[in-house]
Amino acid sequence: MTQHERSKRTRGLIVEAAGAVFAEKGYNGATISDVYQRVGLTKGAFYYYFTGKEDLARAVLESQVGEVPFPLVPRTTRLQEMVDAGMVxxxxxxKDTAVQGSLRLSLEHGAHDLDRRRPYEDWIAHNRYAIARAKDAGELHSHVDPEAAAQLFVGAFSGVQVLSEVMTGWADLEERISVLLQYVLPTIALPGPLAQVDMSPGRADRVLADLERLRQAEAGAEEAERG
Incomplete structure (x- = not known):
């Protein structure tokens, strides 16, 4: 492993640990020492990567969308690729405390020195791109405005996840998102493409299984080329 790879890995571990700490304590309750001690770093080593708590919290917020690359697995419809990303x-x-930390930061009103808009802006851009691809592929009604639809999806998803956290600690989140999609997608999607879309609870596990098979196939192909 090169020095650059080690540095990148260490930075990722710090961001992951910070997400977990922010999830537990919030922005105002968390300290830098909570984070670097959890990773097993010294204070000086931590400051090699981040200038302070605000810089660290910004990195946690920015990591939220990066948790779900797009598309995860190529599908026959762009709608399915969009649904897959949302379900994953x-x-x-x-399941991921780092993601939970980023969500808490984005909702925490007391974190006055943080720009909490970043993850919402990123998710709107993510959905705008996905919806535009689906429209270009002829899967959506002609009147659909990708920007307006993206704003709607992000707002609705955000509200549903907050409700799920309050009611069940996110235990039923996938079921609630499945219901959201069943009601909202018919307003933008044409019946034919929509009929092919799997938006049922448990979809995320199936997507991740497909993703692992795809990665193994790609790794096997690269090994064969080298051999």
Whole structure:
């Protein structure tokens, strides 16, 4: 492993640990020492990567969308690729404390020195791109405005995940997102493409299984080329 790779890995570990700390304590309750001690670093080593708590929190917020690259697995419809990303993110919210930390930061009113708009702006851009691809592929009604639809999806998803956290600690988030999609997608999608879309609970696990098979196939192909 090169020095650059080690530095990148260490920075990622710091961001992951910070997300977990922010999830537990919030922005105002968390300290820098909470984070670097969890990673097993010295204070000086930490400051090699980040200038302070605000810089660290910004990195946690910016990492939220990066948790779900797009598309995860190529599908026959662009709508399915969009749904897959949303369902996998819902699973990450339920299981990943770093993602939970980024969500808490984005909702924490007391964090006055943070720009909490960043993850919402990123998700709007993510959805705008996905919706535009689906429209270009002829899967959506002609009147659909990708920007307006993206704003709607992000707002609705955000509200549903907050409700799920309050009611069940996110235990039912995938079911709630499935219901959201069942009601909202018919307003933008044409019946034919929509009929092919799997938006059922448990979809995220199936997507991740497909993703692992795809990665193994790609790794096998690269090994064969080298051999």
């Amino acid at each position: 993110f819902a699973l990450a919210i339920r």
